Amino acid sequence: MVNASSQWQRLAADVMERCDALARCSDEPGRITRLFCTPAMRDAHRLVTGWMSAAGMIVNMDEAGNFRGTYIPLGCDPAKRLIIGSHLDTVADAGRYDGVLGVMMGIAVVEALRAANTPLPWAVEVIGFSEEEGVRFRLPFIGSRALVGTFDPQLLTLCDGAGVSLGQALTAFGCDPNAIGECRVLEGDIVAYLEPHIEQGPLLEAVHQPLGVVTAIAGQTRLTVEWAGEGGHAGTAPMNLRNDPLPIAGRWTIAVEELARATPGLVATVGRFVVDPNVPNCIPRMVTASLDVRHQDDAVRIMAVAKLLALAEELAQGANLAVRVERQHEHAAVAMDVELTAGLAAAVAEIDSAPRLMVSGAGHDAGVVARAAPTAMLFLRSPGGVSHHPAEAVHADDVALGIEALVTFVKQLAAQSAAAPR
Numbered sequence: 001m002v003n004a005s006s007q008w009q010r011l012a013a014d015v016m017e018r019c020d021a022l023a024r025c026s027d028e029p030g031r032i033t034r035l036f037c038t039p040a041m042r043d044a045h046r047l048v049t050g051w052m053s054a055a056g057m058i059v060n061m062d063e064a065g066n067f068r069g070t071y072i073p074l075g076c077d078p079a080k081r082l083i084i085g086s087h088l089d090t091v092a093d094a095g096r097y098d099g100v101l102g103v104m105m106g107i108a109v110v111e112a113l114r115a116a117n118t119p120l121p122w123a124v125e126v127i128g129f130s131e132e133e134g135v136r137f138r139l140p141f142i143g144s145r146a147l148v149g150t151f152d153p154q155l156l157t158l159c160d161g162a163g164v165s166l167g168q169a170l171t172a173f174g175c176d177p178n179a180i181g182e183c184r185v186l187e188g189d190i191v192a193y194l195e196p197h198i199e200q201g202p203l204l205e206a207v208h209q210p211l212g213v214v215t216a217i218a219g220q221t222r223l224t225v226e227w228a229g230e231g232g233h234a235g236t237a238p239m240n241l242r243n244d245p246l247p248i249a250g251r252w253t254i255a256v257e258e259l260a261r262a263t264p265g266l267v268a269t270v271g272r273f274v275v276d277p278n279v280p281n282c283i284p285r286m287v288t289a290s291l292d293v294r295h296q297d298d299a300v301r302i303m304a305v306a307k308l309l310a311l312a313e314e315l316a317q318g319a320n321l322a323v324r325v326e327r328q329h330e331h332a333a334v335a336m337d338v339e340l341t342a343g344l345a346a347a348v349a350e351i352d353s354a355p356r357l358m359v360s361g362a363g364h365d366a367g368v369v370a371r372a373a374p375t376a377m378l379f380l381r382s383p384g385g386v387s388h389h390p391a392e393a394v395h396a397d398d399v400a401l402g403i404e405a406l407v408t409f410v411k412q413l414a415a416q417s418a419a420a421p422r
Contacts, residue, residue: 005404011108012400018104021047022088023096032094032390036131036142037065037173044088048103048128055110057126062183063175064146065130071110073120080122082191082410083373084109087132087143087365095392101380102196103128105403112407121417122191124410129365134222136160136169138328144365148372149184153177190373192340192413195366196402197377198394202385204356210398211405212356213345214377217367219298219333221305223291225252225312228322231277231285242283246275248315249287255311256291259304266304267361268293296359298332334367340376347409348378352401362387378402 025043027033034040045067052059052069059069067088072078086102106126113124127147134140137158145151156167156177167177204212227245253270260268272290291308295301309325316323341357348355358379366377380402383393 008400008404011403012396015104015108015399016396019096019100022100032090032096033092034090035136036089037169051107055107056114063179064143064183065173065175066143067128069126071124076120076122078123079189080191081125082122083125083127083193085127085129086195086197088128089131089133091133091135091388095389097198097392097394098387099132101198105196108403109406118411120414132365137166140329141365141368144368146180146183147185148369151180187372193369193373193375195364195377197379199379199382200362200387203358204381207356209356210381210401211348212358212379213341214336214360214379215341215357216296216336217334217360217364218294218296219301220331220363221293222329223325223327224288226288226324227316228286232283234281234283237283243320244283245287245321246284248319248321249289252312252315256308266295294361296333334370336376337374340374344376344409348405350408351404
């Protein structure tokens with residue numbers, strides 16, 4: 001492996017320090033939890049404002065809460081832009097690199113281009129998307145949907161656990177929810193969208209490679225299944241007269257695991273259980289379970305979800321329970337732009353070695369943007385394959401190589417644009 005030069009090492013050190021600083025912007029003491037339109041996100045915006053401004057960018061927050069910095073080199077067409085982005089929100093009790101690393105690397109790329117006075121035919125915009133994880137409103141990709149014009153205004157009525165609507169949260173954060181349409185960047189104006197991101201899995205580490213290039217993002221279905229029975233006293237209700245939803249939910253969860261293990265490439269997860277009333281001496285009245293199913297082949301994913309929902313209904317009927325399904329999110333598998341992906345892979349190979357080409361099992365803002373603009377993703381090795389966890393990590397040397405690869409790629413794109421006939 002080629003060692004990154006001191007220039008890239010210095011930029012990588014800044015990126016790592018900034019990720020550490022943002023980790024201190026949290027809605028929960030002692031944990032990294034930074035949700036959409038919260039005080040912690042406002043604190044993060046203050047920090048990012050300073051870094052973007054110092055890099056020569058014009059900084060603003062749009063009406064969807066996205067934080068955006070635009071570098072406009074002399075002589076470029078400011079209406080055209082290359083976008084580098086990821087998200088600034090986190091899951092609860094998160095690590096410090098998921099999403100955030102990509103935004104900080106974007107700032108570092110601009111710093112490198114500006115320091116070298118690199119001529120560019122278009123602006124470079126760095127975006128920290130406002131809501132990718134979907135934690136607060138159980139709705140992911142709010143910011144990136146707004147960017148490409150696919151945000152449905154009816155979603156503004158969604159409420160969080162405290163009864164605050166999405167529209168109210170945006171208003172309190174200083175945004176105008178009725179003007180979300182103004183966030184949209186016209187398709188022809190996006191030269192390319194690049195998203196650097198930690199892999200969130202073990203593959204790159206297993207093959208001893210620092211960087212990977214994503215060819216596609218797996219399709220995903222997120223839903224909840226609710227079984228309702230009859231509560232009662234744990235000591236007085238005979239077993240043969242109970243309508244207890246918890247054992248049924250447990251059997252269904254085991255079936256989810258078994259189906260995923262038996263289907264190549266399928267991942268299926270029950271990550272959340274809500275038991276009502278959730279006390280030791282009461283028979284549960286209701287159980288709600290989440291389901292997350294992903295596969296790079298949409299037909300396989302859709303068939304798996306259908307099987308699991310049919311089983312949920314069958315188990316409910318056998319136990320005299322009512323069952324209800326609520327779908328939160330679904331997106332098809334998304335291919336990255338072939339030419340951009342090949343170019344990014346070539347840039348990585350130029351400075352290091354041919355990168356691993358891989359499918360992302362995790363959802364990303366890139367999957368939303370790719371429906372409207374040429375898109376490519378760069379993965380950085382995740383030590384231990386850990387993500388969505390406080391132990392999440394990344395190697396500084398990998399970050400340095402990633403920044404160098406992105407700068408190399410942006411310069412190549414600029415040269416191609418300048419040589420293209422007008």
